[in-house]
Amino acid sequence: xxxxxxxxxxxxxxxxxxxxxxxxxxxxxxxxxxxxxxxxxxxxxxxxxxxxxxxxxxxxxxxxxxxxxxxxxxxxxxxxxxxxxxxxxxxxxxxxxxxxxxxxxxxxxxxxxxxxxxxxxxxxxxxxxxxxxxxxxxxxxxxxxxxxxxxxxxxxxxxxxxxxxxxxxxxxxxxxxxxxxxxxxxxxxxxxxxxxxxxxxxxxxxxxxxxxxxxxxxxxxxxxxxxxxxxxxxxxxxxxxxxxxxxxxxxxxxxxxxxxxxxxxxxxxxxxxxxxxxxxxxxxxxxxxxxxxxxxxxxxxxxxxxxxxxxxxxxxxxxxxxxxxxxxxxxxxxxxxxxxxxxxxxxxxxxxxxxxxxxxxxxxxxxxxxxxxxxxxxxxxxxxxxxxxxxxxxxxxxxxxxxxxxxxxxxxxxxxxxxxxxxxxxxxxxxxxxxxxxxxxxxxxxxxxxxxxxxxxxxxxxxxxxxxxxxxxxxxxxxxxxxxxxxxxxxxxxxxxxxxxxxxxxxxxx
Numbered sequence: 001x002x003x004x005x006x007x008x009x010x011x012x013x014x015x016x017x018x019x020x021x022x023x024x025x026x027x028x029x030x031x032x033x034x035x036x037x038x039x040x041x042x043x044x045x046x047x048x049x050x051x052x053x054x055x056x057x058x059x060x061x062x063x064x065x066x067x068x069x070x071x072x073x074x075x076x077x078x079x080x081x082x083x084x085x086x087x088x089x090x091x092x093x094x095x096x097x098x099x100x101x102x103x104x105x106x107x108x109x110x111x112x113x114x115x116x117x118x119x120x121x122x123x124x125x126x127x128x129x130x131x132x133x134x135x136x137x138x139x140x141x142x143x144x145x146x147x148x149x150x151x152x153x154x155x156x157x158x159x160x161x162x163x164x165x166x167x168x169x170x171x172x173x174x175x176x177x178x179x180x181x182x183x184x185x186x187x188x189x190x191x192x193x194x195x196x197x198x199x200x201x202x203x204x205x206x207x208x209x210x211x212x213x214x215x216x217x218x219x220x221x222x223x224x225x226x227x228x229x230x231x232x233x234x235x236x237x238x239x240x241x242x243x244x245x246x247x248x249x250x251x252x253x254x255x256x257x258x259x260x261x262x263x264x265x266x267x268x269x270x271x272x273x274x275x276x277x278x279x280x281x282x283x284x285x286x287x288x289x290x291x292x293x294x295x296x297x298x299x300x301x302x303x304x305x306x307x308x309x310x311x312x313x314x315x316x317x318x319x320x321x322x323x324x325x326x327x328x329x330x331x332x333x334x335x336x337x338x339x340x341x342x343x344x345x346x347x348x349x350x351x352x353x354x355x356x357x358x359x360x361x362x363x364x365x366x367x368x369x370x371x372x373x374x375x376x377x378x379x380x381x382x383x384x385x386x387x388x389x390x391x392x393x394x395x396x397x398x399x400x401x402x403x404x405x406x407x408x409x410x411x412x413x414x415x416x417x418x419x420x421x422x423x424x425x426x427x428x429x430x431x432x433x434x435x436x437x438x439x440x441x442x443x444x445x446x447x448x449x450x451x452x453x454x455x456x457x458x459x460x461x462x463x464x465x466x467x468x469x470x471x472x473x474x475x476x477x478x479x480x481x482x483x484x485x486x487x488x489x490x491x492x493x494x495x496x497x498x499x500x501x502x503x504x505x506x507x508x509x510x
Contacts, residue, residue, distance in 0.1 A: 021190070025179045025197055029172040032201040036171045039497065040164045040209040044086035044505035047210055048363045049448070052081050053131040054139075055211045058163060061143030067132035068311045070320050073124055082120035083113060084157050086505035092366045104505050106157060130324040133317025135304055137220075137254040138213035142166055157510045167208050167215050174455075175200045177222040181455050182462070184226050185407045191478045195462035196455070202486045204493035206360025206369070207448045214448045216255045221262050222455035224248035225414065228266055229407045231293075232273060242289030245270075246296025253301050257316050258449040261417040263301070269410065327429045338427045338442060349443045351379035353422060357447030357457070358382075358489075364499060374492045381485075385464030386412070386457075392467040399470060400463075408463060411456030418450030 046052040056077040060067060073081070083105045091101070105116045142163060149162035179197040186192035207214040227245035231237055249266055252259045274290060277283045308317040339345030355375035362369040390412065391397070393405045400408065422444040431437045437444055465485075469477045500506070 021193065024194060025176065028179075028194075028197045028201040029175045032171045032175045033168040035202060036168050036208050037165065039206075039493075039500075040167060041161060041507035042497065042500045042503070043206075043209050043362070044084075044088060044500075044503045045160055046081060046085050046089075047206075048089040049207070049210065049212065049361055050131060051210050051212060052077070052085070053129045054134075054213060055080070055160075055163065056129050057131060057134065057139045058142040058146055058211060061136070061139040062146040063143075066136065067129075069132070070128050070130070070312075070324070071132050073127045073129050075121070075124065078120050078124045078127075079117060080160060082116045084160055084505070086503065088365060088503055088505065089363050090366055101504070104509070106510075128324055130321040133308055133312045133320060134213060135254040135257060137251055138216045138256075141216070142211065157507070161507045161510075163211050164209065167210075170215050170219055171200075171208055174219045174222065177219055177226065178455050178458065181222060181226050181229075181459060184229050185404055185459060186463075189466070191475055191482070192459075192462055192466055195465065195478075195482055196458045198482060198486060199458050199462065199489075200454075202489045204359050204489050204496075205357075205448075205451070206362040207451065208360075212448075213256050214451050217252065217259055217452040218454035220248060220255050221252040221259060221414075221452035224252055224262075224266060225411070225456055228269060228410065231270065232406060232410070233403055236285060237289040239289045239292045242291075242293035243296050246293040246298075247300075249297045250300040252452055254304060256449075256452070257318065258418075258421065259452040260316075261421040262414055262452045263297075265413060265417045267297075322429070325434055326432050327434065328432065329428055330430050335427045340423060340426060340443065345443075349423060349426065349445060350383075350419070351375065352443060352445030353419060353447050353450070354379045354382045355447070356445055357450060357454070359447075359493075359496075361446060361448060369500075370496055371492070374496065377488070377492075382457075382461065385461045385468070386415075387464070388467045389460045389464035392463075392470070399467060408460060411453075411459050414453045414456040415450075415460070418453040422446065422449060 056073045059077045145166045154162045175197045178200045182193045182196040253263045305315040309315050312320050340349050355378045358378040392399050426444040
């Protein structure tokens with residue numbers, strides 16, 4: 001977009017600009033892949049966010065094994081953990097000899113490697129993988145990817161990193177979905193259409209550098225969000241739209257149970273739309289696509305719930321995991337004594353959740369891999385920009401169309417549902433001696449568990465950024481601010497993660 005001498009906007013031919021826009025989004029997808037590759041290669045295995053357990057499930061699924069209850073970590077997985085795992089995430093520097101870890105096991109003699117394997121085989125007999133109850137979609141995909149790597153000749157440490165590099169494709173697809181969502185909501189506003197994929201390309205979310213099912217959540221529910229917006233706007237939705245909407249919602253749940261609030265909210269939106277149509281006497285024409293949506297969503301979800309009830313004793317499988325972690329449910333009367341109901345506690349919860357939504361939860365030598373000042377910037381900017389977005393959605397402001405207001409309010413409800421879920425889980429459990437959360441820090445400030453809402457969240461952030469500069473129609477201040485955000489993310493991530501690149505245990509030292 002350009003401006004003439006009088007400052008008025010000059011619109012280039014639509015076809016020409018659309019071809020440019022596709023090229024820009026393609027470039028952002030490529031930059032996202034490079035970004036994820038560099039940091040996935042820099043971090044050693046296995047991080048503090050249960051990567052070993054998720055990796056074990058990948059290996060099991062690669063053999064076609066669906067865990068039928070609590071199981072030990074497999075012997076094959078434990079060999080990789082023993083030889084290629086680093087203690088840099090959880091060992092404090094002062095506990096190391098001369099502040100240094102021993103050389104990686106794979107660089108040592110066969111006799112030393114055998115001792116590692118023998119010791120870890122004894123330990124394996126007591127290690128239950130409490131992630132066995134997780135839904136299967138990510139692990140089925142990563143298991144196929146693992147087999148493909150084997151077929152390509154990768155082995156040992158390079159095969160491990162091949163498993164992580166699946167994220168390059170998933171994040172590139174996420175950038176594309178982010179653009180599709182922005183284009184659906186803001187079809188005529190180029191800054192908003194490109195702002196969302198630009199932030200996705202540079203977001204320093206460490207879960208994207210790990211073998212984890214969290215990385216698939218924003219892709220699946222981002223696609224579902226696009227379908228929901230189209231469903232809400234449609235005068236006569238097609239059976240195909242109903243099928244795709246149902247399948248994307250099912251995929252979101254079958255990726256991670258923590259996406260259940262988003263799926264439930266989506267179901268409520270679909271039902272509310274059906275009630276509105278019934279009152280208008282238009283429901284009959286919607287019944288085929290509505291039935292197709294319900295069938296495609298409910299059959300996979302209920303099927304998996306039935307399996308977890310059979311295999312783990314409850315419909316989500318969480319009871320077994322909670323028992324292994326040592327948590328207990330508090331009496332209802334004790335819920336209201338939680339510090340989250342104080343101003344300081346609420347700020348601690350919201351600021352921590354928003355900071356980890358942007359940056360992730362990795363530790364390095366048992367310290368959070370983040371800077372307090374950077375955390376504060378992410379938390380405050382998220383609240384301010386979301387606040388600007390919501391204020392400008394009020395009826396007395398004319399910046400957004402009716403359709404855009406509906407889509408953005410839906411996005412806000414998605415974010416609220418995800419945050420409320422984390423707050424609810426923080427309140428109802430006594431965490432006893434658990435490392436995190438704990439009695440001293442009884443907050444589930446795990447932004448990774450609300451990554452499903454990442455695309456709706458960034459739609460609000462970019463719209464809020466646009467409204468900050470609502471006093472001018474010129475685009476260059478907006479682009480400058482967006483570029484500043486991207487630069488801040490890149491520079492702060494380099495500064496934060498710089499110690500990781502010198503690790504002897506990472507891909508660069510294989």
